[in-house]
Amino acid sequence: MAKIYSKKMRAAIPMKPKKETISFLLNYSKALRFIQVGKHSFELIAN
Amino acid sequence: MANVPTPDALLVKSYIAGDENALSVLINRHQSKLYGFIYSKVGDRDLTDDIFQDTFIKVIKTLKSNSYNEEGKFLPWVMRIAHNLIIDHFRRNKKMPMFRETEEFSIFSIMSDQSLTIENQLITEQVEQDLKRIIQELPADQREVMMMRMYQDLSFKEIAELTGVSINTALGRMRYALLNMRKVIDKHQIILTN
Numbered sequence: 001m002a003k004i005y006s007k008k009m010r011a012a013i014p015m016k017p018k019k020e021t022i023s024f025l026l027n028y029s030k031a032l033r034f035i036q037v038g039k040h041s042f043e044l045i046a047n
Numbered sequence: 048m049a050n051v052p053t054p055d056a057l058l059v060k061s062y063i064a065g066d067e068n069a070l071s072v073l074i075n076r077h078q079s080k081l082y083g084f085i086y087s088k089v090g091d092r093d094l095t096d097d098i099f100q101d102t103f104i105k106v107i108k109t110l111k112s113n114s115y116n117e118e119g120k121f122l123p124w125v126m127r128i129a130h131n132l133i134i135d136h137f138r139r140n141k142k143m144p145m146f147r148e149t150e151e152f153s154i155f156s157i158m159s160d161q162s163l164t165i166e167n168q169l170i171t172e173q174v175e176q177d178l179k180r181i182i183q184e185l186p187a188d189q190r191e192v193m194m195m196r197m198y199q200d201l202s203f204k205e206i207a208e209l210t211g212v213s214i215n216t217a218l219g220r221m222r223y224a225l226l227n228m229r230k231v232i233d234k235h236q237i238i239l240t241n
Contacts (some may be wrong), residue, residue: 014079015086017099022074025103029070034112041112 052076055121063110074103077122081129088133091147098136102129174239181231182224189224192217 033044055073062069081102086095105128109115115124148154163171182193191210195201203221207214232239 015082015095016078017082017096021096021100022078025074025100025107026067026071028104029107029111030067032107032111043108043112 189220192220193224
């Protein structure tokens with residue numbers, strides 16, 4: 001039987017950020033609002 | 048029929064219009080690529096998470112403030128933000144290098160505890176007490192000069208002015224104080240070393 005010299009493919013585990021990081025970003029997005037007053041834009045974070 | 052994923056541009060539009068779920072889809076779709084890109088540059092998981100987070104904070108702010116104008120090129124735009132943040136990080140660290148503990152490198156090889164051990168502290172206290180006792184044995188004029196010089200760190204000029212004597216007299220008193228102290232130390236075999 002022919003030898004297989006190639007290395008066995010290992011499934012690469014994709015690198016992902018921590019769940020807390022994603023959760024923080026989604027919450028941050030929900031809390032962030034921009035208010036336009038005249039020419040100025042104000043950033044508001046709702047707690 | 049195959050399920051065609053919603054294009055990024057459409058998700059961005061939905062997000063700007065107020066659909067928070069669109070952001071979740073965008074993050075899910077690109078997180079591996081972006082995270083891998085940042086990690087390939089900085090080589091540290093925690094730092095990668097920080098930069099990933101800062102990148103999306105910028106993305107969120109730009110989209111919510113209606114400043115985004117690169118329709119159809121969402122990922123390259125996000126990658127560029129991340130790239131700039133990575134450059135910022137390295138610039139900052141050039142001024143203030145950060146050390147991380149690895150198997151080959153121990154943080155304690157560049158950091159050391161300069162404080163005395165408990166034993167050395169006790170010895171130092173003992174030596175100081177002995178020294179004070181010896182100084183108390185000196186004649187008043189010599190003791191005064193010794194205290195001013197050693198404990199108040201005054202110059203001989205200042206000592207001379209404060210005690211109302213000439214500098215030479217102050218120096219002479221200091222000399223006799225030291226000679227007398229040495230005599231006491233020799234006589235009683237006192238060890239004053241740590």
